[in-house]
Amino acid sequence: MGRARMETSLSQIVRLVEDAQMAKAPIQEFADKVSGVFVPVVVLLSMSTFILWFVAGSTGWYPLRWNVDDPFSFSLLFGISVLVIACPCALGLATPTAVMVGTGVGATNGILIKGGDALERCANVGVVVFDKTGTLTRGKPMVTGHQVFTDLSQDHSLHSFLSIAAAAEAGSQHPLAGAVKDYAAAMLQGSKSPSKEDGAAQMPELASATQQTDIPGQGVKCMVAGAAVLVGNKKLMEEGGATISPQAEEYVNDVISRARTVLLVAVRGEVVGGIAVSDPVKPEAGGVVARLNQMKIESILVTGDNWGTANAIAGELGIDKVMAEVSPGGKAAKLRELQDGKGVRFNQNRKTTVAMVGDGVNDSPALAAADVGIALGAGTDVAIEAADYVLVRNDLEGVLTALHLSRTVFRRIRYNYAWALGYNLLGIPIAGGALYPALQLQMPPWLSGACMAFSSISVVLSSLTLHFYRRPEAVKRDRSLVNIDIKSDAAWNAYVLVRWCMQAFVRESWLIVI
Secondary structure, eight states, X not given: OHHHHHHHHHHHHHHHHHHHHHSOOTTHHHHHHHHHHHHHHHHHHHHHHHHXXXXXXXXXXXXXXXXXXXXXXXXXXXXXXXXXXXXXXXXXXXXXXXXXXXXXXXXXXXXXXOOHHHHHHHTTEEEEEEOIIIIIBOSOOEEEXXXXXXXXXXXXXXXXXXXXXXXXXXXXXXXXXXXXHHHHHHHHHHSOOOOGGGTOOOOOOOOOEEEEEEETTTEEEEEETTEEEXXXXXXXXXXXXXXOOHHHHHHHHHHHHTTOEEEEXXXXXXXXEEEEEEOOBOTTHHHHHHHHHHTTOEEEEXXXXXXXXXXXXXXXXXXXXXXXXXXXXXXXHHHHHHHTTTTOSSXXXXXXXXXXXXXXXXXXXXXXXXXXXXXXXXXXXHHXXXXXXXXXXXXXXXXXXXXXXXXXXXXXXXXXXXXXXXHHHHHHHHHTTTTHHHHOOOOOHHHHHHHHHHHHHHHHHHHHGGGGOOOOOOOEETTEEOOOOOOOOHHHHHHHHHHHHHHHHHHHHHHHHO
């Protein structure tokens, strides 16, 4: 079964990369439009070149030193050379070759890219929005403590409290729910049941929850042993009509002041206890935020957690803008505001390309609403499906690599276009005889054809240089610089370049034959 799952995942990755390599980037529309006009214009230029040279020769404008015996053949060579040297193929190859190599390089670096359109959008990102739990934090929260405010069953209030909390969270997939279940299991397993000889009642067995309903961004409500139960944040308690005692308020404020998340448990409309949960930040998170600031890309934290915990995490990582107590649907709305330039530091009141980094089901609406959705590979299938980029290595440095690689690929695409257009702007006049009056140099059609083929090959070789891409310098992790750059030796780089050159030559030859 394990091998079958591995092969299934591998086949999905291969399919994803292949689909991305076949997808067109929006910038390709520019090449398509230019190519659509380019061919008739070149045909017209070729005919005009022939006519101009033939008319000049027929009317005696050729100097005697040119020794032109047949103006028709002489002019026809210029016209044919113009037609042959013009190369729309280079324009057509500029984008797809770079996208194909770029997505392959991304996969090599643990980044799956779902198409050329995602590459183009990612190259223009101005704001990166991070989810908190499981994205900036390790996603492995641990309960650091609890407090019971009300006796639930006389001598066994702690057992009942943990039993109810674990039962309510039993059907949830949220990391905090997992922490509560693990903590309750450990505490209940380690507790000792009173004996009948002591005259005390036996501890009740673990309860089971019914009518369970997950409330995204708040918690869960259900029925446990016939009692209505709420487990979640303070907002859920307030909206659920639960009474929060002064003791509970004091506990909440104390937990939040220590940059921890508090889960309250309410039974029959009364908050009976609280659970403190800590989820430490990832070691690379602070360095990634600092590097994004250097790149003039604003970092924003959006979370369904309380403001106190969110501000503490943001302060630790150097994030200035925080959006807390936001529902999953609210995250998508916040992203749309950022896309309009509202509240953006570097690009105020202007259209901004926004990337969202998340890993959970609750992040899926925001990942889909963002211009670029980036999902962590260890996240849920729903989040991965909604994202444009998938970071296989589950490392936030992959965000920097994704942005850097996207910019590198599209810088290469612009180089390709500049070369293809510059080649035609320079080659067509030379083939048309611009240098002949001064130097008596005429480009024969066979040389024009060779130059045309060289222009296409040069664009392919330009794209293949992306194989020498290097990840950005590693960020600091826990005050130490960790170098995770993967460097290949010169022999391997040469082998890769030669292999791709041969493949490109075969493809180009096949296109010419077709």
